[in-house]
Amino acid sequence: MPSTELETESTGTDLKELATDIVARAMKGGATAAECVVREGDEFSTLVRLGQVETLKESGSKSIGMRVFFGQRAASTYSSDFSREGLDRMVKSALELAKITSEDPFAGIPDASQLGQLQGNLDLYHEDVYSLPGPERIDYARRAEKAALDFDPRIKNSEGGSFDAATGHKVLANSHGFVGEYRRSYCSVAAVPIAQTENGAMQRDYWFSVARTLKKLDAPEHVGKVAAERTLRRLGARKVKTAKVPVVYDPMVSTSILEHIFEGINGDSVYRGASFLAGKLGQKIAGDNVTVIDDGTMPGGFGTSPFDGEGIPTRRTVVIENGVLKSYLLNTYTAKKLGLQTTANASRGLAGTPGIGPGNYFLQPGAKTPKELLAGIKEGLYVTEFLGSGANLVTGDYSRGASGLWISGGELAYPVEEITVAGNLKELFFSISEIANDLEFRGAVACPTIRVDGLTVGGE
Amino acid sequence: MNLPVNIPVNSEKQRFFFEHYGLTERDLERYLAAALSAGGDYADLYFEYLSSTSLMVDESMVKSASQGISAGCGVRVVSGERTGYAYTDDLSAERILHAARTAALIASAPAKATVAGFQKAAARSLYPVTLPSVDAEISAKVELVMRADKAARAYDPRIREVRASYADELRNILVVASDGTFAEDSQPLARMNVSCIAKTEGNSARGTSGGGGRVALDFFFGEKNPEFFAKEAARQALLQLDAREAPAGEMEVVLGPGWPGVLLHEAVGHGLEADFNRKKTSAFAGLVGKRVASEKCTVVDNGTMPWRRGSLNVDDEGEPTQETVLIEKGILKGYLSDKLSARLMGIADTGNGRRESYEHIPMPRMTNTYMLAGTDNPEDIIRSVKHGVYAVNFGGGQVDITNGKFVFSASEAYMIEDGQITAPIKGATLIGNGPDVLTRVSMVGNDLKLDEGVGTCGKDGQAVPVGVGIPTLKVDRLTVGGTARKDPGAFMQ
Numbered sequence: 043m044p045s046t047e048l049e050t051e052s053t054g055t056d057l058k059e060l061a062t063d064i065v066a067r068a069m070k071g072g073a074t075a076a077e078c079v080v081r082e083g084d085e086f087s088t089l090v091r092l093g094q095v096e097t098l099k100e101s102g103s104k105s106i107g108m109r110v111f112f113g114q115r116a117a118s119t120y121s122s123d124f125s126r127e128g129l130d131r132m133v134k135s136a137l138e139l140a141k142i143t144s145e146d147p148f149a150g151i152p153d154a155s156q157l158g159q160l161q162g163n164l165d166l167y168h169e170d171v172y173s174l175p176g177p178e179r180i181d182y183a184r185r186a187e188k189a190a191l192d193f194d195p196r197i198k199n200s201e202g203g204s205f206d207a208a209t210g211h212k213v214l215a216n217s218h219g220f221v222g223e224y225r226r227s228y229c230s231v232a233a234v235p236i237a238q239t240e241n242g243a244m245q246r247d248y249w250f251s252v253a254r255t256l257k258k259l260d261a262p263e264h265v266g267k268v269a270a271e272r273t274l275r276r277l278g279a280r281k282v283k284t285a286k287v288p289v290v291y292d293p294m295v296s297t298s299i300l301e302h303i304f305e306g307i308n309g310d311s312v313y314r315g316a317s318f319l320a321g322k323l324g325q326k327i328a329g330d331n332v333t334v335i336d337d338g339t340m341p342g343g344f345g346t347s348p349f350d351g352e353g354i355p356t357r358r359t360v361v362i363e364n365g366v367l368k369s370y371l372l373n374t375y376t377a378k379k380l381g382l383q384t385t386a387n388a389s390r391g392l393a394g395t396p397g398i399g400p401g402n403y404f405l406q407p408g409a410k411t412p413k414e415l416l417a418g419i420k421e422g423l424y425v426t427e428f429l430g431s432g433a434n435l436v437t438g439d440y441s442r443g444a445s446g447l448w449i450s451g452g453e454l455a456y457p458v459e460e461i462t463v464a465g466n467l468k469e470l471f472f473s474i475s476e477i478a479n480d481l482e483f484r485g486a487v488a489c490p491t492i493r494v495d496g497l498t499v500g501g502e
Numbered sequence: 503m504n505l506p507v508n509i510p511v512n513s514e515k516q517r518f519f520f521e522h523y524g525l526t527e528r529d530l531e532r533y534l535a536a537a538l539s540a541g542g543d544y545a546d547l548y549f550e551y552l553s554s555t556s557l558m559v560d561e562s563m564v565k566s567a568s569q570g571i572s573a574g575c576g577v578r579v580v581s582g583e584r585t586g587y588a589y590t591d592d593l594s595a596e597r598i599l600h601a602a603r604t605a606a607l608i609a610s611a612p613a614k615a616t617v618a619g620f621q622k623a624a625a626r627s628l629y630p631v632t633l634p635s636v637d638a639e640i641s642a643k644v645e646l647v648m649r650a651d652k653a654a655r656a657y658d659p660r661i662r663e664v665r666a667s668y669a670d671e672l673r674n675i676l677v678v679a680s681d682g683t684f685a686e687d688s689q690p691l692a693r694m695n696v697s698c699i700a701k702t703e704g705n706s707a708r709g710t711s712g713g714g715g716r717v718a719l720d721f722f723f724g725e726k727n728p729e730f731f732a733k734e735a736a737r738q739a740l741l742q743l744d745a746r747e748a749p750a751g752e753m754e755v756v757l758g759p760g761w762p763g764v765l766l767h768e769a770v771g772h773g774l775e776a777d778f779n780r781k782k783t784s785a786f787a788g789l790v791g792k793r794v795a796s797e798k799c800t801v802v803d804n805g806t807m808p809w810r811r812g813s814l815n816v817d818d819e820g821e822p823t824q825e826t827v828l829i830e831k832g833i834l835k836g837y838l839s840d841k842l843s844a845r846l847m848g849i850a851d852t853g854n855g856r857r858e859s860y861e862h863i864p865m866p867r868m869t870n871t872y873m874l875a876g877t878d879n880p881e882d883i884i885r886s887v888k889h890g891v892y893a894v895n896f897g898g899g900q901v902d903i904t905n906g907k908f909v910f911s912a913s914e915a916y917m918i919e920d921g922q923i924t925a926p927i928k929g930a931t932l933i934g935n936g937p938d939v940l941t942r943v944s945m946v947g948n949d950l951k952l953d954e955g956v957g958t959c960g961k962d963g964q965a966v967p968v969g970v971g972i973p974t975l976k977v978d979r980l981t982v983g984g985t986a987r988k989d990p991g992a993f994m995q
Contacts, residue, residue, distance in 0.1 A: 091781070097863060098608050099587040101601065105572070120570035122591040128571070135569050142640050144563035176607075201783055236783055236904055244785065246904035279905070281981075284751040314561075314663045315706065316699055393568040394556070430900045430909035432931045432983075436699060436708040437742070441983040443900070443909030443933040460907050462931050462983025464750060500750040500933075500983045 057082065058223055060106070060124075061215035064133060068110045069217055071137045075111040075151050076217045077352075079392060080104070083210040086172070090183040091202035092191075098180075107392030110136045114145040120392035148378040152352050154218040156374075156384070159349040160356060164224075165342040168255035171207040171229040179205050182231050182262050189266025190235035196277065197270050201234035201246065203262070212347075220353040227254050231262050233269035237277050245276035245457075247427075252484060254342055272426070275447065279457035282448060282501040288422035289463055289497045290415065290449065293480060295425050296489040298433075300405055302467055303334060304487075306435045307361060308387070308398040309376025317435045318468055319367065327367045328471035331408065334362040336371055338386060338401025345402040345486030351390035356401055359385045365472075373398050404488040408477035412491040415478045422449040423499050425463065438468040444499075462500035470494060518674040518686065519549050523593050527620075530678050532595075533577070536602035538680060541611025542579040542586070544841075545602075546679035548818060549575045549593070550860040553636050554671035559647040562655075562664075567640070574860040577601045580842060581609035587863050620684035624822060626815045628808050629716035634690045635670040638719040643668050646694060646728050653732035654698045660743070661736050663699040666728070668692075670719075677820035685820030690716050691811065691967060693956060696731045700739035709739030710913075713954030715811045726954065738895065738914055741926050748915065748930035748984025754890030755932065755980040756883055756918065759951035761896055763970035766801055766871050767959065768899040768908040769936040770794070774828050774836075775854075775866040775961075776843035778903050785906030785937050786834065794834045795940030798876050801829040803838055805853060805869030811955040812870035812969035819855035819864050826852045828871075829940070840866045858964040868959060872971030876946025880974040883945045885921040891982055892916045892923055893932070906936040931983040939977060947974030 061078040068076035082104040089097045106129070107120035117139035121132045174182070187203025206229065213223040232250035249269035251260035291299065305311060306319035313320075319327055338356030340346050349355055352374055360368045370380070373388035373396050389399030416424070429443035445459035465473075478491035519525045530547065537545035551573040558566050574591040575598050586608025588601040635643075650666035670692035677685045693714030700707050711734035713726050722728065757765060770786070778784035786794070795801070805823025807813050814823045819841050827835045839847070840855030843866055856867035884892065892915060899910030911931045917924045952971035959968045 095584050095608070097585045097587065099863065100604050101587075101589045101861070103574070103589070103591045103861065105591070107570070116566065118566065118568045120568070120572075122572045122574065124592075131571075139567045139569060139640070142564065142644055143567050144565065146563050146565055149565070199782060201781065244783070244904045246783065246902065276905075314665075314699070315701065316663065316708070318706070393570050395566045427902075429902065429907065429933070430911055430931055431898060432909075432911045432929070434708065434929055436706050437928065439928045441748070441911070441929060441931040441985075443907070443931050443983065445902075445907065459905065460933055460935060460981060462750070462909075462933055462981060464748075464930065464983045464985045466985070498750050498985045500981055502752055502981075 057213045058215065058221050061213045062221055064108055064129065065215050065217050067133050068108065068136065071133065072112065073110040073137065074113055077109045077151055078106065078215050079390060080106045080213040081210065081392065083208060085208045086179065087204065087206040088180050088183050089202045089204045090180060090187055092200060093184065093188070095180055096202060105392055106132065108132060108136050110140050111150060112140045114147055114149045115140050115143045116149050116395065117143055118393050148375055151216050151218065152354055152374045152384065157218055157220040157353045158355045159222045160339060164346055164348060166254060166346060167209070167225040167227045169227070170256045171209065171227045173256065185262035186231050186233040186266040189263040190233045190270040193267055193270035194274055196237045196274060197235045198238045199236040201236065203233045203266065204231070206230045214349070214353050216353055222349050222353060224348050229253060229256055229259055231259060231265050233266045235269050235273045237273045239277050245273055245279065247273040247276060276457045279445060279459035281460050282458050282499065284501050285499050286496070287499055288419050289494050289499065290419065290422060290424045291492050291494065292424065292426045293482065293489060293491055295428050296492045297487045298428060299492065300334065300403060300487050300489050302433050302435065303471070304371065304400055304403065307367065307370050309370050309372035309380060310398055311435060312370050313376055313379040318438050322367050323370065325367060326365045328362055328365040329474055330365045331477055332362055332365050332471065332474055333406035335406065336361055336387070336401050336403045340402045343402040344483060345400055350386040351388035351396045354384060354386040354388065356386050371398055371400065400486055402483065402486055404481060405477065405490060407479045407481040407490045410476065410478050412478045412480050415476050415491060415493055416449060416454065417452040419449045419452055423458065424449050424454055433467060438466040440465050440467050440470060463497050464500060465497040469496060518551065518688065519676045529595060533598050533602050534678065534680050536599050537577050537579050537606050539603065539613045540606040540609040541614050542581040542606060542609040544580040544680055546578050546677060546683065546819065547575060548860050549676040551674045552671055554669065555636055555643065556667065556669040557643050557647050558665065558667040559651045560665045562651050564644055564647065575601065576860040577605045578863060579605040579608050583846060584608045585863060589861050619682055620678060621682045622684050626822065628806060628813050628815055629690055631690050631718035633718060634672040635692045635719040636672040642719055646722050650694070650696050650728035650732040653729040654696055654736045657733055657736035658740055660700045660702055660740060661698050662701045664696070666696045666732070668694050677818065679820060683820040685816040687815045689814065690718065692717055692719065692721065694722055694728065694731055695956070696735040698735050698739050700743055702743055705743055707739050707742030709735040709737065709742065711735040711738065712956045715809045715955040716813060717809050741914065745926045745928045747986035748927040749891065749982055749986045750984045752979050752981050754887045755977045755982065756887060756890060756892045757972060757975050757977070758892065758894030759947065759949045759974050760971060761953040762893060763872055763953065763972035764896050764899045764910050766873060766972060767868060767968065767970045768901040768910055769934065769939050770801060770828065771868045771871045772901050773903045773906065773936050774838055776837040776839035776847060776849070777866050779837050780843050780847050784903045789834045789937070790836060792834055793832050793941070794937055795829050795832040796943045797832040798946040799829055799832050799940050799943055800827070800874040801871070802827050802874065803854070803868050803871045807870050810870050810952070810969050811957065811967045812868070814869065817853045817855045818857045821851055821853040821855060823853040823869055838866045838868060840864055856966050858966060862964050865962065867961065867966055868968050870952065870969035872950065872952060873946070873973065873975070875948050875950035875973045878945045878947050880947045880949050883947055883974050883976050884918060884923060886945065886976065887918040888920060890918045891927070892918050901936060907933065908936050909933045927984065933981045933983060939980065942978040943975050944978050945976040949973045
């Protein structure tokens with residue numbers, strides 16, 4: 043596992059003691075189980091537009107939340123007020139509130155035997171995201187924008203270049219004696235140029251680089267150049283005739299297909315039957331070429347953490363293997379509802395019951411390059427952007443606004459916009475006919491370029 | 503520094519931060535002075551204390567209940583076109599001064615002393631609740647969600663899954679600025695939602711409904727009670743069980759009154775926010791005085807409607823909200839502005855400076871955006887359509903303000919064939935071009951309606967509550983994103 047001199051060891055902190063103390067106070071107040079989460083974070087952001095600093099933002103914040111159980115009744119409270127009175131009130135309100143909720147036979151925190159955390163350095167925190175002096179941070183933003191503006195005379199305007207950095211610290215404690223904490227860092231540079239044709243029609247696009255350490259962040263010049271190229275290729279976009287043609291999803295939009303699968307196979311949708319994938323465990327739900335993995339343990343990953351939102355060590359789960367649904371993604375509650383084991387995918391904010399979130403969640407890449415994939419398509423649509431939502435996991439209905447490039451003779455020919463892409467997800471997952479080799483993590487969810495057949499492209 | 507302060511005595515309710523945090527006028531002077539210590543042109547402080555409650559019934563059990571408090575202060579310093587911003591969730595003098603000095607770093611000049619005395623915003627009461635719902639008995643809120651659950655299940659045996667939620671909040675704010683602004687407000691907000699799934703052999707569908715506003719709890723015990731929302735959600739779910747494929751391609755589209763006004767929000771509203779026009783990044787930049795809609799269209803943004811979700815006594819910069827005409831008989835009249843845009847563009851501040859919380863920089867945002875009623879009878883509008891779509895309920899929408907393309911997703915729609923509403927169709931996305939979609943509005947109904955009060959708008963990662971509305975209206979040509987062939991000959995395989 044990589045390590046750097048800037049990595050700081052997690053040490054015992056005031057926040058861990060605070061979280062443990064809150065849990066103890068809830069138990070003393072009569073709760074049968076309790077859980078406390080504390081989060082603190084710092085953020086810095088700057089936006090430079092047309093060479094001038096437009097905004098500078100710098101701040102830190104801290105908040106605390108808790109969940110209590112009286113037998114099978116649960117309630118939660120949160121606060122940004124860390125004064126004695128503020129914390130007293132949070133504990134008191136939680137104990138009061140639990141009196142009005144219902145007995146839910148499946149409610150509760152995980153068993154003590156399930157709790158724990160990954161050991162070793164997960165490479166999630168680098169103090170260097172804040173190591174740049176103020177003027178250099180602004181310069182990162184300025185350089186990204188400048189590279190875009192200088193790239194081509196048709197780049198005439200800009201929504202700016204930006205540099206952001208943030209660190210977060212999360213603590214979780216519960217009444218089974220679990221106490222854990224971890225820190226994560228983040229930095230990013232982005233550019234949003236605007237290109238204009240002679241007749242005045244404008245197009246905007248963007249590009250960015252994001253990393254847990256400055257060392258892995260792309261050069262601002264590279265980000266600006268890619269942003270300019272992506273914007274320029276949209277100029278002169280036209281509508282197309284309504285047609286049923288192959289649709290290729292750029293990696294920036296193919297992740298949406300993985301998100302639809304996630305929405306359909308997370309325990310919450312499954313136990314309430316709010317998904318057409320409910321009850322399909324062990325069955326084919328996609329083509330043979332589709333293998334989907336969720337892995338919360340990858341060092342340095344954007345979806346990595348040593349334990350999930352309930353204090354269970356994260357793990358690697360094969361969700362779909364060669365088209366067969368192998369596992370749902372679950373937290374403790376939904377696992378109990380379905381008579382299964384949690385997959386350590388509990389996510390939680392400050393308030394409410396834990397939800398379900400992915401770790402590093404991705405589609406296994408194929409062998410072809412994106413170029414080879416395109417080469418096999420005579421006429422088709424290459425989607426670079428979706429507008430709006432428009433996927434219904436209950437029915438599978440799928441209809442989204444889109445823009446991108448028309449594929450003609452195996453190559454990207456001209457930009458298109460104001461079109462729709464529609465079909466049904468039940469068939470779509472089986473119609474992913476090709477998967478390229480370009481898997482790259484730009485966030486917790488990653489997907490290569492894919493080709494989907496059988497969709498209707500709506501236009502004129 | 504000497505900052506003369508003249509704050510009139512106010513009601514008890516309006517002194518929230520002075521009473522709860524021991525804040526004094528002298529403190530406010532000190533914080534603003536620190537914010538301007540490096541010579542900015544303008545500084546403001548936004549104090550916020552937000553308390554919220556939420557409840558959810560699921561499988562007929564109140565599975566979760568939650569309460570919370572979030573408080574803090576944001577300090578903004580403006581120097582020319584530059585904005586410095588810092589915030590703290592600790593309202594001690596030390597932390598606010600630290601935030602003020604951090605925000606001050608945006609400027610680099612000698613300290614300024616430009617505060618000429620605070621001017622209290624004219625008192626207004628668009629949401630005069632006596633007991634904010636957040637302080638009401640929790641048992642009454644439990645009753646609401648349980649009643650909704652029961653009503654949805656009783657509606658039809660095919661309704662299987664029901665989730666009903668209730669959420670309310672009370673946001674106390676204080677805004678003071680170096681231009682003399684001094685405004686306090688206490689903003690209640692409550693909302694109820696019902697979602698259910700209907701199931702038959704091999705078929706399922708979802709229906710959702712909800713409503714609310716800046717109202718007290720008793721609102722939900724009137725006409726818009728849990729049963730109203732529950733029946734509406736159940737009706738929509740059952741309807742979708744029988745929906746057929748939606749058509750694909752350009753066709754006539756009739757929008758029903760109320761929530762389909764999300765069309766205006768996406769197609770023109772965002773494009774008319776002044777920040778985009780100052781930067782000339784909006785497809786509407788430079789179009790004031792030009793025709794952007796048919797002469798039947800008059801569109802306003804109105805933050806002064808009593809009890810409405812999108813309404814505010816004062817915006818988040820302390821400016822009173824107003825009714826702003828955006829489009830009058832098809833001609834673009836102006837933009838929605840905040841203080842910064844107004845100053846830099848030399849236009850009036852329309853009181854549309856809003857922010858999600860003390861952690862966020864304010865920017866021009868919509869309040870309640872709607873089209874005035876026309877003269878056409880809604881039935882005549884339907885009768886005039888030979889082959890088209892009648893869309894009455896929508897999910898959300900989105901717009902790219904630079905190229906003007908917008909979408910909104912129909913969740914309840916029907917085919918119109920030979921002037922008659924026929925079969926329900928599956929959910930479909932509608933896509934169009936903002937600057938010209940309203941030029942194709944050929945009929946405007948006499949039945950203006952606003953939405954039930956569920957809208958939340960996102961911009962630059964900031965969410966704020968808004969309202970929308972339209973009368974029934976007909977758009978002569980809009981692209982419908984379905985799967986059914988309209989004209990088989992036009993398909994390429």
